[in-house]
Ligand code: KG4
């Protein structure tokens with residue numbers, strides 16, 4: 001079954017053709033990041049306008065890269081939640097139009113479920129059940145993936161997402177948006193023991209995260225030093241901060257895995273590209289004799305291939321939308 005998938009939840013307009021949930025026939029991503037960089041973050045109104053401009057060429061390119069026309073496709077899938085509402089609506093309405101004009105079934109797909117599905121493309125042998133750490137710019141969840149479309153949230157952030165904390169820390173150090181990627185690179189040159197940052201825990205909720213205090217701690221360190229005229233080593237700050245965030249993620253995730261007795265561990269979302277997180281979890285999993293899976297780096301960020309993968313399983317479970325499909329800024333992964 002060949003699915004044409006469309007993604008427009010944030011600042012990437014993407015389309016892909018994916019066969020049977022696992023094999024990517026084409027994947028096109030048009031990023032707006034350069035434009036949003038001018039403002040230090042995503043400007044929702046600009047995002048919607050750029051999606052409206054990009055959607056036709058991006059979808060056409062995905063079809064032609066796969067050597068197909070709409071006649072060769074079996075269904076249209078689209079991210080309908082969660083995300084920036086104006087941005088989501090561009091993809092949803094375009095997919096609705098395609099489905100109405102062609103008679104193809106329309107499959108609504110949850111953005112975070114799609115991030116998890118990027119692993120089905122990178123790891124062909126991976127099947128549920130497993131425990132997944134889903135870490136993106138807007139979410140930090142520990143999710144029990146019982147089946148392809150049956151999930152349970154085990155832990156979640158109480159305030160900022162891990163990606164948000166990375167981006168804010170990086171921005172305070174003058175790095176361009178989205179700073180998480182740059183911070184990860186600079187951290188490689190630094191000493192992670194140079195500064196001590198807190199490892200916040202949430203009382204009575206051992207699997208939940210809290211990153212806002214950690215974010216404030218790094219911002220205060222940078223501002224206080226600047227006021228006193230003290231020059232900080234950027235690589236040392238980045239390395240110490242990255243270690244603190246990754247320690248929080250890894251320790252709650254492993255604790256949940258131990259308590260639930262799960263031995264198959266998976267990571268997903270933009271922050272799953274983080275080199276320290278990948279390395280630390282790979283090592284910990286090996287020590288414990290657990291299986292560990294991660295998406296290839298090119299599939300960690302937003303793309304439509306992951307949407308086409310998840311949509312296949314949504315279709316098999318009967319999740320098909322009508323012409324009244326709407327977009328939602330928030331929606332639980334469950
Ligand atoms: O999943 P994603 O592409 O978009 C959302 O759905 O939010 O995640 C974007 C987030 C940004 O905060 C970005 O800074 C972060 O992922 N990110 C990273 C790395 N690469 C991307 N954070 C830390 N280390 C990285 N290597």
Ligand code: ZN
Nearest residue numbers: 136270301302
């Ligand atoms: Zn995303």
